[in-house]
Every structure is written in C-alpha cells, then in structure tokens.
Amino acid sequence: MGPRAFRPEDRHVFFGRAREARELADHWQANSLTFLSGPAGAGKTSLLQAGVMPLLDPDVVDALAAGGVSAGARVPVVLRGGSNPYVFAVLSSWLPYEDPSRLSDVTIPGFLARRRVRRDQYGDPMPTLIAVDRAEDLLAPGRDPAAGEEFLAQLAAALEGDRDLRALVVVREDGLPTLRNRREKVFRQAAEYAVEALEPAAAEAAVRGPAQAAGRRFAKGAAERLVEDLLTVRRITPLGDEIEERLPLVEPLQLQVVCSALWSALPADAAVVTTDHVRELGDAGRCLADFYDTVIEEVARETYDGDTERLRARLREVFVDEKGGRKDVVAGPAESTGLPDAVVRALAGRHVLRLEERPQGGSRWRLSHDHLVRALTRGLESRAAAGPTDPAEYRRLAERALGDGDLERARAYARTALRHCGPDKRQRADVEQLLADIAYRDDDLDAAVDHYGRASVLLQSLPGAEGQVAGVLTAISQIKMAQGRFESALRDLGAAALRRPGDAGVQVELAWVMWCSGHANGAVDLLDAVLAEEGDERRALRARGEIMADLGRPARALRDLRRLDWGYSPSARSAYALALALDGRVDEALDLAPPIEHETSVIVLLRVARIRAAAGRRAEAADLAGRALAEGVRPPLPRPLVEVAERLFRG
Numbered sequence: 001m002g003p004r005a006f007r008p009e010d011r012h013v014f015f016g017r018a019r020e021a022r023e024l025a026d027h028w029q030a031n032s033l034t035f036l037s038g039p040a041g042a043g044k045t046s047l048l049q050a051g052v053m054p055l056l057d058p059d060v061v062d063a064l065a066a067g068g069v070s071a072g073a074r075v076p077v078v079l080r081g082g083s084n085p086y087v088f089a090v091l092s093s094w095l096p097y098e099d100p101s102r103l104s105d106v107t108i109p110g111f112l113a114r115r116r117v118r119r120d121q122y123g124d125p126m127p128t129l130i131a132v133d134r135a136e137d138l139l140a141p142g143r144d145p146a147a148g149e150e151f152l153a154q155l156a157a158a159l160e161g162d163r164d165l166r167a168l169v170v171v172r173e174d175g176l177p178t179l180r181n182r183r184e185k186v187f188r189q190a191a192e193y194a195v196e197a198l199e200p201a202a203a204e205a206a207v208r209g210p211a212q213a214a215g216r217r218f219a220k221g222a223a224e225r226l227v228e229d230l231l232t233v234r235r236i237t238p239l240g241d242e243i244e245e246r247l248p249l250v251e252p253l254q255l256q257v258v259c260s261a262l263w264s265a266l267p268a269d270a271a272v273v274t275t276d277h278v279r280e281l282g283d284a285g286r287c288l289a290d291f292y293d294t295v296i297e298e299v300a301r302e303t304y305d306g307d308t309e310r311l312r313a314r315l316r317e318v319f320v321d322e323k324g325g326r327k328d329v330v331a332g333p334a335e336s337t338g339l340p341d342a343v344v345r346a347l348a349g350r351h352v353l354r355l356e357e358r359p360q361g362g363s364r365w366r367l368s369h370d371h372l373v374r375a376l377t378r379g380l381e382s383r384a385a386a387g388p389t390d391p392a393e394y395r396r397l398a399e400r401a402l403g404d405g406d407l408e409r410a411r412a413y414a415r416t417a418l419r420h421c422g423p424d425k426r427q428r429a430d431v432e433q434l435l436a437d438i439a440y441r442d443d444d445l446d447a448a449v450d451h452y453g454r455a456s457v458l459l460q461s462l463p464g465a466e467g468q469v470a471g472v473l474t475a476i477s478q479i480k481m482a483q484g485r486f487e488s489a490l491r492d493l494g495a496a497a498l499r500r501p502g503d504a505g506v507q508v509e510l511a512w513v514m515w516c517s518g519h520a521n522g523a524v525d526l527l528d529a530v531l532a533e534e535g536d537e538r539r540a541l542r543a544r545g546e547i548m549a550d551l552g553r554p555a556r557a558l559r560d561l562r563r564l565d566w567g568y569s570p571s572a573r574s575a576y577a578l579a580l581a582l583d584g585r586v587d588e589a590l591d592l593a594p595p596i597e598h599e600t601s602v603i604v605l606l607r608v609a610r611i612r613a614a615a616g617r618r619a620e621a622a623d624l625a626g627r628a629l630a631e632g633v634r635p636p637l638p639r640p641l642v643e644v645a646e647r648l649f650r651g
Contacts, residue, residue, distance in 0.1 A: 021051030024052050025055045033166075036168060044195055067132050076452065076474075078474075173194070197252065199249065200228075232245070320377065349401075456476070466500065511530075557578075573593075
C-alpha cells in the first residue's frame with residue numbers, strides 16, 4: 001500500500017483490524033456521537049474506510065460516505081463561494097457526485113433535514129450514519145477558529161434535532177480533550193473508542209493477508225521475521241556499543257512502508273516470500289531509514305532551501321540525545337526547535353515529528369519513532385537513492401497546507417505531486433486543479449485559468465468525468481467574469497452547460513453570465529425555464545429576483561426574493577432593499593441595505609447608491625456610483641448597469 005491510508009476499495013487487502021472494526025461499527029450504530037481517537041499514524045482513517053464502512057448493512061442503516069474537513073481537489077475552490085469551508089468540505093465528501101454549487105451556504109442540519117428518509121423492510125426509519133475524519137484540523141493553529149466553532153455547533157444542532165442520526169468523529173488523540181470539553185451536551189455524552197498501533201499478531205496478519213490475496217504466501221517464520229524487525233530498534237551509543245530495544249506495538253504506517261518496499265523488490269517469479277527475502281530485501285531498519293531520508297529530502301527542498309544535510313543535522317542535534325535515543329523539545333515559539341514553523345509543520349504532516357501532551361502539562365515535539373534515529377545518524381554512503389513517491393500523499397499534504405493558508409508550501413507539495421504523477425491523467429488533472437485553487441487563493445487569476453484549463457483538457461479524455469469537466473469550466477467562467485472577460489466566460493459556461501444539460505446549477509450560472517454580458521432577456525428566459533422545470537429552485541429564484549431589481553421591476557423582484565432566506569447574502573439583501581426603494585418604501589430600504597465595507601462588491605455598491613438616490617441623498621449616491629465604476633475594480637459591473645451607474649455619477 002505504501003504510506004497512505006486504505007480506501008473502501010482496498011478492503012480486500014485490509015487485515016489485522018477485524019476486532020476493532022466490529023467494535024467500532026457497533027459503537028457508531030448504538031450512540032448518537034462516537035469519538036474515534038488515536039495517535040498520528042495509528043491507522044484511524046484506514047480503520048474507518050476499509051474496516052468499518054464495509055461492515056455496515058445498507059438494509060439496516062443509511063450510511064453516507066466518510067467526510068473530511070478539507071475539500072478535495074475535485075471541487076474547484078472558485079465554486080465554494082462564501083460557505084463555511086469545513087461544512088462545504090464535509091458535505092462534498094458525503095455527496096461526492098453532487099453539483100458543488102448546490103452545497104454553497106447549506107448547513108449540516110439543513111442538508112440532513114432535506115434528505116429523503118430511508119426505511120427498512122418494516123417501514124421504520126433507518127438510522128443515518130455520518131462520519132467526520134481529521135477533526136483535529138477544525139481548531140488547529142493557523143486555521144479559521146470561527147469556522148471550526150461554527151462547524152461543531154452545526155454538528156451538535158443536527159445531532160440534538162434528530163434522534164435517528166449517528167455521528168462518528170475521527171480525531172487525533174491530542175485533539176480529543178478540546179472536543180470532549182465543549183459546552184454542547186451531545187459532545188460531553190459521546191462514546192469514545194481509542195485505537196492504538198498493531199499488536200504483533202495483528203501485524204503478522206496484515207503482512208500475510210494482502211500477499212495471499214495477490215497470489216503469494218509467506219513461508220513459515222517470514223512474516224514473523226518482518227514484524228520482529230519492526231519491533232526491534234538498534235542504535236549505536238557514542239562509545240560504539242550497540243543497544244537493542246523491543247517495542248510493544250507496530251505502527252501501521254511503518255508496516256505499510258516496509259511491506260511496500262519488500263513487495264517492489266521481490267523477483268517476479270517469487271511465489272513464496274522467504275525469510276531470506278525479508279532479510280535481504282525487506283530489512284525494516286533500512287527500508288524505514290530510506291523512506292524517512294526521502295521525506296526529509298522532500299521537506300528540505302520545499303521548505304528549507306533544499307539543504308537536506310543542514311536539516312538532517314539540525315534534527316539530529318535537537319531531537320537525538322547522546323545515547324542515540326529520542327529527545328523531547330518543549331513546543332512553543334519557533335525558537336524552541338530552531339526551525340521555521342513551516343518546516344516543523346511539514347515534518348509533522350509527514351509523520352517525522354509528533355506533538356505529544358505530557359501528564360504534567362505542556363506539549364512537546366519529538367521524533368515520531370525510534371527508527372527515525374537511524375535515518376538521521378547513518379552515513380551518506382549507506383543511503384539508498386529515493387524511490388518512487390505516491391503523488392496522492394503529496395496532494396493530500398498540499399490540500400492541508402492550502403487549508404492552513406500556507407500557499408507557498410501548498411504549491412511546493414502540489415508541484416512535487418505533479419512530478420510524480422507520470423502518465424496518470426486522472427492524477428495529473430486533480431493536481432492541476434489543485435494548483436489552480438492555490439493560484440486563485442493567491443489572487444493570480446491568469447495562472448488559475450491556465451491550470452484549470454490544463455485540468456479540463458486532461459479530464460475530457462477520461463470516461464465518466466463530464467461532471468468534473470463542467471465544474472472546471474464553470475470555475476474558469478467565474479474567474480473570467482471577475483476579470484470582466486464576459487464573452488469568453490459565456491463561451492466556457494456554454495461548453496459546461498452542454499456537458500450537464502439537466503444541471504440547474506450550471507443553467508443558473510449561465511443566466512448570470514448572459515446578464516453580465518448584456519443579454520438580459522435571454523438570462524430571464526433561461527431562469528424562467530429552470531423554475532418551470534425545478535419549481536422552487538432557490539438559486540434560480542435569487543438570480544431572477546436580483547436581475548429584476550437591477551432592471552427596475554420591483555414587483556417581480558419582491559415576489560421572488562420574499563421566498564428566500566437571503567439574510568446571509570449582502571447581494572440578495574441589497575437587491576431586496578433596492579426593490580423596496582423602487583416600490584416607494586424608501587425608509588424600509590435604508591434600514592435593510594447592507595453596510596458598505598472594504599470588500600463590498602460593485603453591484604452592491606450600485607444598489608445602495610440607487611437606494612440613497614431614491615432617498616434624495618444624491619451626493620452619497622454619486623460617490624458610491626463612482627466607486628462602482630472605478631478602473632481596476634474586480635469584478636466589474638454587469639454591462640446593463642454601467643449606464644445606470646454613469647447616470648448616477650453625473651447626477
């Protein structure tokens with residue numbers, strides 16, 4: 001498997017966790033909320049995805065796909081709008097084939113409430129099972145704490161409002177106290193299930209099982225030898241003496257690394273894996289040292305000016321004691337390790353460093369495993385050349401760095417992933433899309449369009465990728481809209497609509513672009529058609545209501561906008577206020593109009609200007625209209641509104 005988590009499709013090669021999978025499945029189905037906790041690298045995600053999910057009976061429970069709080073690269077960041085990023089990511093994971101625009105501004109309780117209730121053979125409602133992975137990211141340093149708090153509050157509200165809902169929250173052990181001590185009753189009453197690294201017998205099963213599924217078997221004593229090597233740590237003291245220590249458990253990540261290295265090195269005709277094979281090709285100490293060498297080299301290249309030996313020397317100096325053992329370092333400012341924060345986070349993300357809580361209080365950094373010492377202390381002559389690297393792991397690290405707001409680190413990881421993709425078009429497309437997301441967050445719109453365009457070309461050659469192609473083309477269109485390239489945006493979105501002809505979300509986006517391009521009647525006709533087909537389609541209602549307000553048709557605007565909960569949206573709120581002003585209810589409009597802030601969009605500026613003009617405050621109206629017309633403002637006004645703004649400005 002290599003250094004990545006097992007996925008549901010890997011369940012046929014997932015061994016050694018049968019007991020934990022059964023127990024956790026029982027806990028999940030029996031309790032309103034269950035916390036699955038454990039140290040980094042213990043295999044929590046693998047246990048959930050490949051162990052527990054396959055045990056759930058679809059005739060008894062309604063289980064959604066496991067959700068993560070970091071949105072994957074297949075949902076362009078441009079399409080995520082102003083949604084809570086964690087809520088959006090989890091909803092996108094629960095419904096991976098849903099049009100992402102349908103999930104914008106949707107809450108967890110709202111999403112679950114509108115789902116069709118599934119019933120069992122007796123007509124009773126099935127329990128709904130949801131899972132949230134990597135929950136420690138919600139409140140991690142460098143993340144958005146307000147968004148994390150809101151996510152947890154929404155989850156609690158959903159659980160308290162639905163007695164048939166069952167949630168499993170997967171969290172690293174150091175993040176568990178934060179969740180356990182929240183004020184919501186449902187968190188304080190949660191069941192808890194802790195998972196540790198593998199017992200030796202379970203590790204041996206995890207060695208033999210996948211090989212047997214692939215048509216090979218381990219000779220007597222061979223799997224035991226491999227596990228025993230992982231349990232044994234040897235180090236050389238400053239006096240030259242060798243010390244040997246036996247560990248109680250096997251870390252799944254390290255087991256996967258060693259087994260992957262052994263499997264790759266076996267002769268093609270080897271039907272039986274012998275102890276000689278294990279000794280010569282799968283030596284645990286060497287394989288792990290090679291793996292960690294590669295990791296340290298990659299981190300140095302991406303965050304430490306490429307100086308691998310200086311980084312290795314610094315890690316050796318700070319984290320290895322004079323006896324060749326691991327040494328703790330108090331966590332705190334960057335000076336505590338003498339390494340930049342970006343380097344420390346990158347090493348922690350790759351399981352080189354681990355943050356541990358001490359019973360007496362305080363957090364300490366330490367090397368994640370004793371086997372790492374060998375990678376830091378052996379000579380250059382014994383280091384193997386770096387082997388092939390899994391691009392999916394680097395893509396995951398890039399997504400996490402993007403979530404942390406560290407754009408440079410995200411870009412470095414994504415470029416590394418792209419170098420390792422080879423001819424795999426699916427992986428290349430996903431990484432190009434991720435690079436586009438990073439460029440968009442960095443406000444480099446031309447680069448974002450370029451990367452999205454490459455992703456689109458790659459995806460168009462893949463079967464079953466029409467929906468993702470449409471999403472990428474929609475993202476390109478929205479960026480071009482922000483740049484004022486309306487006609488080009490219209491062509492891109494027209495191509496997206498051809499790929500998703502029945503998708504109301506794409507049709508609504510197409511209507512917006514038509515309106516901005518000056519095709520007002522065509523935009524309204526298209527929205528009329530969507531609403532005739534879909535009924536109360538809230539995006540179409542909002543779009544038509546806003547356009548009607550801008551066109552000076554208050555009765556039709558109010559009719560549409562009154563049917564929506566538009567309080568969260570300054571754009572919809574300003575359109576409703578403008579419709580009130582045009583209907584003669586100026587005082588109500590002034591009270592309702594959103595405040596003008598630095599990031600207020602030009603279309604909201606113009607609507608507030610029109611409201612103030614209706615109130616006789618023409619100087620204020622002219623000032624706001626001038627701001628809406630200013631050169632370089634992005635996105636620019638829709639073409640039908642330019643003349644309206646100019647008239648107000650001249651007035």
